Amino acid sequence: MSKRYIGQRIKRNEDPALLTGQALFTDDVHLPGMLHVAFVRSDYAHGRIRSIDASYAREMPGVVAVYTAADLGAYWRPGPPLVSPPPVKGAIFNARTQVPLAKDKVRHVGEAIVMIVAESRYIAEDAVEQVFVDIEALPAVVDLEKALAPDAILIHEDLDSNLAAYIFQQKGDYESARAQADVVIKRRLYYDHGIAAAMENRGIVATWDAKTQRLTMWDTTQAPVVIRNGMAAMLGLSESQVRVIAPFIGGGFGPKIMMFYPEEVLLPWASMQLQRPIKWIEDRRENFFATTHERDQIHWAEIALTKEGRVLGFKDEFIHDTGAYDPYGLTVPINSQCTLLGCYDVPNYASEFKVVFTNKTLVTPYRGAGRQHGVFVMERMLDIAARQLGIDRAEIRRRNFIPPDKFPYNNELIYQDFVPLVYDSGNYEPALDKALEMIGYEQFISEEQPRLRAEGRHVGIGVVTYVEGTGIGPYEGARVQVESTGKVNVSTGIGTQGQGHFTSFAQVVADQLGVSPRDVHLVTGDTDQFHWGTGTFASRGAVVAGNAINAAAAAVRRKILAMASRELEAPEEDLELVDGVVRDKKNPEFAIALKDLAAKANPLRGAVRPGTEPGLEATDYFGPERGVTANGVHAMILEVDPETAMIKILKYVAVHDCGTVLNPLIVDGQVQGGIAQGIGNAFYEKIVYDDNGQLLTASFMDYLLPTSMEVPSLDIGHETTPSPLNPLGTKGTGEAGAIPVGPLFAQAVEDALAEYDLEVLEIPLSPNRLFELLQSKNKDA
Amino acid sequence: MNQIMKISVTVNGVLYERSVEPRLLLSDFIRHELGLTGTHVGCEHGVCGACTILFDGAAVRSCLMFAVQADAHEIVTVEGLSPDPQHLDALQEAFWEAHGLQCGFCTPGFLMTLKPFLAQNPDPSDEEIREAISGNLCRCTGYEHIVDAVKLAAAKMKESSS
Amino acid sequence: MKPPPFAYHAPTTLDEALQLMAEHGYGAKVLAGGQSLIATMNFRLAAPAVLIDLNKIPELSIIQPTAEGGALVGAMTRHVQVEQSELIARTAPLLHATMPHIAHPQIRNRGTFGGSIAHADPAAELPAFLRAVRGQVLAQSRRGQRWIDADDFFIGLFSTALEPDEIVTAVRLPAMPARSGWSMQELSRRHGDFALVAVEALLTLDADGACDDVRLAFCGVGEGPVLATAAAAVLQGQRPTAEVIEAAAAIAASDDVDPHSDVHATSAYRRHLVDVLAKRALTAACARAAGEEV
Structure with a gap:
């Protein structure tokens, strides 16, 4: 199979219908x-x-x-x-x-x-x-700490308390790691993810x-x-x-x-x-x-390090709000727990969480699905450690990265797919280096920032990393068929909500079958066309459905080669699929069009050989033994006006590694869109309930989605560490952009306001909240 | 008995005569009475911009107008930009090339906002583009590729007019 | 989110509209641009029995110079027309600077000048502007017409001095006084949002460079547009040094405003922003009055 189309910035098959108002939405x-x-x-x-x-x-x-x-x-x-x-x-x-x-x-x-x-x-x-x-x-149960108070009113009266769940997981032995540490830092952190x-x-x-x-x-x-x-x-x-x-x-x-x-x-x-x-x-x-929300968690975190900044162990306890019911199980808090360790080789970890019922809308996964919370905790604790130890923020991360020769890396915790989270592959330093270069880290810190500070401006830089466990099972499937028109039909069971499946999947098929992606027609999300599959979630479409489609297309390719070999009387290894025909590599004039083969594969009269399946069609499935781990680094430069507590993002870069990129145009868009949601989460969007459980932010006037004026220009870079766990080498990318923006904001704000010596231990921020943090420092002084 | 009013509205060059209740929102009229479902409805309180149409040439939110107010007026919707999906106009073409859409739900509103904007500002700066689309929410793209698309459209339009 | 039913009238002349207002009075709402009203109806937070739509009355959509060198803006003039008016840019630069802060392009294409004034949203910019410049509102009914000073027009939360049968038909903006300077400062959560706090400043310096007439009006910090009279008193007759401006701004924050708290900002933060924005606005306005480029 050639890679003529995979990896190309191909514009999308689905767009003309969407651009002309012809695409069918439910309403x-x-x-x-x-x-x-x-x-x-x-x-x-x-x-x-x-x-x-x-x-x-x-x-x-x-x-x-x-x-x-x-x-x-x-x-x-x-x-x-x-x-x-x-x-x-x-x-x-x-x-x-x-x-x-x-x-x-x-x-x-x-x-x-x-x-x-x-x-x-x-x-x-x-x-x-x-x-x-x-x-x-x-009385309404609103506050998640008070929800567990002995006198709290019960939301589900057949239970003894408002406790929905409790989980403890560990690797190594945190307490002995703590005993060996030069430094132990404790903090209470708060992360709220909106809707x-x-x-x-x-x-x-x-x-x-x-x-x-x-x-x-x-x-x-x-x-x-x-x-x-x-x-x-x-x-x-x-x-x-x-x-x-x-x-x-x-x-x-x-x-x-x-x-x-x-x-x-x-x-x-x-x-x-x-x-x-x-x-x-x-x-x-x-x-x-x-419609379900995501919500807040309160973490009590403890990090134990050597004085060189090497993390020996991490301990975390947190409470998670699941709202009034918990049909989606523990996916969100498990993600927080398992993603917290991030890119870092942390030998000892102890983490427990309690999930509580509250009188609020249900919590289920929303882009990032609890990973934000975990990443926030680890990244913030590293920043505090770096400051305390006098180590550069990028450097403390570099010192703790899992080295490339340690993959597959078992972080030993049971993940949302019920198997231990094992990072399949990764190479974290090049992504960090690229991001630092793109943002101009050294130059900013040594030249630009001192110059701007001398002018009285408050400009800060941030750099954070994350991993994302993606592409989990159980499975997806697909059917691929070459029609007698020469067009290729593909059907799969996952739904599509703008991820570009009609195009990136067409690219996969096009490379297998030697056709143009424009001639590949995908149907997804119609159970009369394909009725196996679990859905689009957890950044799994390209990995699980993509590889199922690849497998089905490869099976069709084998059928094509076998049949063409008989028709052309040439050995299969001499044949190639190019531009909609099968031809003899040595004698390209010996060729047969796919559409003619497809017609021959579906005879209307006569006899076929016993065991013959009609058509050039195959159905196949892909079910990974476990998920694959994508990673990335985000960096930004941000300016704060300490008088008004208003902010402006001056520069934003993201380097992302999702293994093999099927279509960089689409992946860039996914990452950019995720970042915009992350910016919303970090500084603009907040679901506010009052003490009676009334939602005070139930309109777009009060729940503030970022507009084109709040989201800056976003510069995206790619690293490619293919996954060994699937033939395409892909990793998921849908949620990645949204995950690390909160801690990035916190770090950059602290840096911009270095003279105030702030510690930002919560997200979302807002001008008002920033004002309060500044006021508390003014009062201290 | 609720009042019913007869109205005549020209949409994409076609004159439609319908009888409607005064409270029928223009967005619902376009979508459900005329079947022009390319105009989308995202918030019905005038913030998201998905329902933006051209009303006598100006970009307005169709969820903040009543259908009766369109009597004897001219409307253009996304379906009026090009005859069919095979023949996109320069703006649509640019959105396609620059990947200016993902789920595509907000896209018609962006296109209808930008149509008059580009006619009045053939050579816009990034800042002007961002200001022009600030009344249209997009939850998928992060706006970067939309801004790219607008610049590309401006270049295409300049090319075709010179 | 569908509006409740109502009876609809679309008069084509002002007389007809005034007749309808006389008939329906309290139960009727005037439909101007509808950019606030229809959203409110979609939420079913308003359910007027009768809507009287002024959009078919062309005479209400005008921008004209006045004999005194100011401008007369018809109530149904769209925001975009005001924003793009060369006459407004020349005679009312403060208004010209204010217009881009009002919502987004699509809203400005439909929303009207008079509608915004009559709606009297305490977070909206135009009521504060009108107080700062001592504008006047023309209210008409079958009973006659009257000019209402902006200071008397806004009387509370979404409420005005209009009688139930009256319609705002025009707004009169005085000419910019000699040796005057202006400034508009706004902070909002996002671009185009209602202001957390905004200030409209217009002031005059006398021949000695001392502050003469200081008009500082805020939105977002009270039940209506708030005129900072205590701050003005601090400045009156004083040369606007940095210290004086600072003192006036502090008084504006402490004495002139009583901001509310909501999900976007606490009272304390709004008060703080009043101080900051007053300082910035006064500094810029004084500089303009002194003939400096700002």
Whole structure:
């Protein structure tokens, strides 16, 4: 197989449809007779439902149906636990999953209580205002430390406390490492990660066709196959009776793989009840309450080092907020725990965490999925150590890097894929060197910064590193078929939300089959086309689906060569696939077009040899034994106005190593987009709940996504350390950009304000928070 | 009984006559009454810019207008930029080449914001471009490739006009 | 997020509009640019029974010079028209400097000058501007018309001196006084957001270079646009040295404003920003008044 297309900056196959407004998104589905849904949602964070009076709403013209939990009958049941807890000895895990409609209690603001079905969304919203829910308010559990207090009110009253889970993991022996250390540093750190805020809200269209006895569902999900199988089971249908289509999706970033959302469970059911197509499109306000969040953790960290800055051991205890329910298991805190050690060879580590229930929207993974929290803790502790030991910030990182000859490197902790996290490959120093060169680290510190400081400006630099465990299993699959038109059809089960799958996967196929990527047509996210797979999450598309597609394309290639060898009467090793034909390398005029071969492979009359499979088609799967580890270094120069506490990013560079790059244009875009979300997380975005569990930031006026004016120009560099764990050598890249931005901000702010001697132990920051930190220092002085 | 009003609106050069409730948002009218679903709805409170259209030539948010207000006015949506996906205009072409979109949901809003901007500013600086698109949120790209695309579009447009 | 139902009227003349206002009064809302109103309705935080849409009345969309050397801006003039007006740039440079701070291009294409004034959002720039320059608002109804001084027009949180049947039809901006200088300073979380704090400053120096008439108006720090009278008193009759400006700014922060706390900024931070921005605005305005380039 040649590498003519893999690694090229090829513009995307999917773009013309998107650029002309032709691409189909869920809300673009319009079916005759379609009904529209709106939900009555809880105004209270915590309370007991005394009564629901929907009689006015039921009588309103245009209202077709009103459903409460009681109206669901036997269909009402809590959702299935989606991710089971990892097999860690001594683990505690209390699974309490979300319900379709609140029955006795409400546990967070925005929890759905009543579903209204009407002839239009306008009417449905009118009816929402005419439903009267009497709720006895209970005190809300908001603060995650207070959630575990002995007198805390219970969110799930069948439990003894609000503890959702407890995990302890370790490697080596931290206490003996601590005894040998020259320096031990302790800090309390706080990291809060906000919400995905994809530009497209969630949405579902469901239609039950009584004549064909089939349910079709368009869903903004990142995991269509799993939704299909789950819906079939819940509705008592066979899987083949359910078709789930995840069409073009306007951004996923994690929350769109939460399964099953109440709306996902309710819409198909209601369509069967009412025998009409039915649509629910989440609005932006609902998105703030009803789509899952990520949230805060409090860490108590301790690092033990030699005076040369070599980390001997690390100890960490933290609390994680999972919100009102925990269907997604422990993925987020496990990621925090396992990613904390980062690029560093730390022999001794002890980490334990508690997960608590609170009266807030559910927490499930959002781009980075807890890795941010862990990276923040380690990177901050290294910065504090560097300052205390008088070691350069880049140098202390370099001294602790896992050396290239130590891979595969076992960090011994059970990861989110239930096997020990073993870094497959990596080479960290070149990435650091490249980033330092791109940002001009030495020159900035020795010349520029002193000059600017002399002018009275407050300019700082930061440099941080991270690893990301990506590309986890269990598996994905694909079917590849050369049509008699010469075009190639590929179908796979993962959904797509803008990652460029239509193109990067086409490049893989194009290299296997010697065709143009433009002639490769990909279908993804339609369970009638392919019904095996788990979904797009954990930066796994290019690794797991990419390699499945590569395997299926390679199988088709073998079929092509075998058949062409017979047709051309030439040995297979003399043949090559180029420009849509198979030809004899020595005698290029002896050639046959793929389309002709495809036609011959599907004869309409006559006989075939026994055992012949029709067509040039193959299906194959890829299931890695474990994930692959990407890494990177980010650096930035930032200016602070200490009078106003406003900031400006002057320069930002990122060097990223995701192994083999399928399409650098796409990877650059992924990294840049991640950084923008990281900048939002670090300085602009913050979900704020008041003491009653009311969400104060439920609009784009108050939840501040960065605009083109807040995100600076982003310079991306690549290193390539291919993974030995998959044939393409790829590692995941989707989440990487977002992961290390918080500690980078903290470090650069500290450096810019060096004269104030600040310690930034929290993210997000904001001008207000920075002002308070500066004030506390002014008071000290 | 809610009031119903008859309106005539020209969208992408085609005159549409419809009867609508006054409260129908222009964004919903375009998407669901006319079936022009290229205009997207992201926030319905005027912040994200995904629903941006040209209203009498000016870029405005269609979620902050009522359909009745468009009576006797002219609208251009993303579907009006080029006849079909095989024939992109210079701005669309530049977004394609520069990878100025990922999920593509916000893209129509960006294109409609930029169309008049580039007509008035054929040679914009990076700063002017960033200011021009500051009312359009994109959650995927980090804006870098969008800024590249606008510069590329300006160059293409200059080339084709000279 | 769909708006509740309402009765809709789109008068084509001002007379017709005033007639409708007289008929519907309290239950009616005027629809100007709609950039705040429709968003509020989409959240169902406002549910007017009647909307009277002024967009079909061309006579309300004007920018004209006044005989006194100022400008008259029709209520339905779009922000973008004000932003791009050569007359405004010449006669009202403070307004010209303010316009780019108002939201984003698409909002400025639709939002109106009079709408922003009548909406009286305490975080909005134009009400503060209007107080700083001693602008006047023309209120019309079937009963007649009256000019209301900006200082009397804004009376509280989203509330004005308008009677239920009155419409803002125009705003009058006085000419820039001789030996005057101006400055607009704003800090917001993101570009285009409502201000955390913004200040509109206009001041005059007398022949000796002492401050004569000082107008310092803030937004984001009270229930409406706040005029810093205590700070002005500190400056009155004083030569604007750095010390005097510093003292005035400190008084503005301590005495003139009573900022609220919200998710973006605490009262203490806003107060601090008042001090910083007052200092910057006064310094720049004084320099301009003294004929210096800023």
